[in-house]
Amino acid sequence: MADEENHPPSSTLDLEVNLPGLFRPEFSVDNRQEAEKIAYSSDFSLISCSEEVVYGDEDKDAPITKIRDARPHQDSPLTEDDAASFFHKKGFCLFPQNTKVKRWNEDYLKGMVFGSDITKVYSPELESIIRNYLLPEYHVISVDCPPAVLRRGPSSRNNFYGTGVHQDYGLSLEDYKNNLKAYDFSGQAAKEVQKKFDSDQVCGVMVINFWRPIGGYTKANPLRSKPLAVCDPAFVDNGDTVHTALDATSVGGLKGKQTDQMALKYSPQQQWYYYPNMTDDEVLVFKQFEVWKDDSMDKREALPVRGVFHTAFVDPNTPEGSPPRQSTECRVQVFIGKRKEEDAAEEKWTPPAPLWPKDGSEWEC
Template identity: 25%
Template structure:
């Protein structure tokens, strides 16, 4: 199993919910997923997802102890100046600088580059459906891998990348609800110290003009899961998606899930995630 600097959190001492998460089955072929209509005769994906029932601990009582470098995720209070995240101009002008400030304060990094953001509104459509917003991702995944993390830095930073990669760099997502609290389909977050690196399964993500790589996660009963219920508009979750430093948490698997305690009539989840690169001196 993955080594750690401290013992994993003890979810058995916290309130728990039982829910299904989608895990990736191991395969003999290179795993892939097309984000658009694939060539004729080629399946959209060869990922096989199997649901497993897991217990997910309410991390609210220990939120102040969560650490990006230990568990791989953290809860941060933050009041945004953005009034409408669906307004691209506001999100770029205000949301991106806010995300940089949040990650810089949480990590102590010398420089933060915000390179992307994704808005989601749950409608029940398949993700990436035409004319529908992006949907919550209902399978356990990590946005980057040991290969794609450095490549993303090269893609974004160009000629400066190799000098920056000679020092520590990390990709951190800033995830927050918009319009209302995230009671519907919150995020389950895997304690990085309970994840065996051998269970992280790379999958090629094929776009029209480039390809990337993400991790799926094979199920193991030793994995520990947490969530922050009722995440408010003045809160964000930070998620470690890659870190060049092998002595800290490098990957925090996560997934949307159907929380059985969500009250009937709760509005569908709306959220945004900002993707950032933290560069350290």
């Protein structure tokens, strides 16, 4: 392990907080594929085991977790190439990106039928980042960007924050497909994923989250309320993950279905980071899921942890009266092929034109 990872640079903005939702280290887990998942109810409380297995806000023995300011770990000033290098190393990065999106569509059906700024503007922007910076050394077979984003904050469809350490898609391809089934009214999404994954061209699949503030945040007036903390997956053991499920109807899914997610047991070896004072021109990029054909598919408990655990948290330095966070996240599914030859890796992908109306006006949807 690199010396920097054992002794990461410190910052005056490093924090020590009680992260919500961590399981106690003595909790026994069974991470086999066939094992029963720990169920949560619609209010995110545990229903299949005692809540004493999770640290509560008032527990005097709750561990204090150090959350490092990640900015000193990336070169300054922030550049695309440096951000991509950090993404390869940590599974997350802060990426500079001045988007042309004007309207952050939340309606998936409307976006599919009529299109929106997300499909016509944001999707090509993100595909360019993925192909040219995050995965330039691979043949990227397909980039599947959703027609809408998940917004959080006042006036959004999700006026709550993901406060509780979690990872959204699990470890195995079966985990990922089960999660898709919990939301898919057509019943085709999981089948399509398996079909693409089985293609001779495909070597692996990854889900990349593009998380950004959208509240008019600037360097003079940055995001201060409820930032996102992310955990370096290189410091998370499979045995510290907890296979969990959430009632899908509580989060807009199908009746009788459960999501397929993970929680985390506390371990002092885990390394947490955050990016303080984010602006609208910065996007936090992190892996939510990653699996390859040469993984040991028959043993979920042997799979490496590649998805980034994360949570919103209360920054103790947040000024009193700071407005609630306004943010979006866009989860992009990427099917990855073989590595390119060295000369091909330098070729840049150019998005199709036009990305937005030529007269500068907004799309109707």
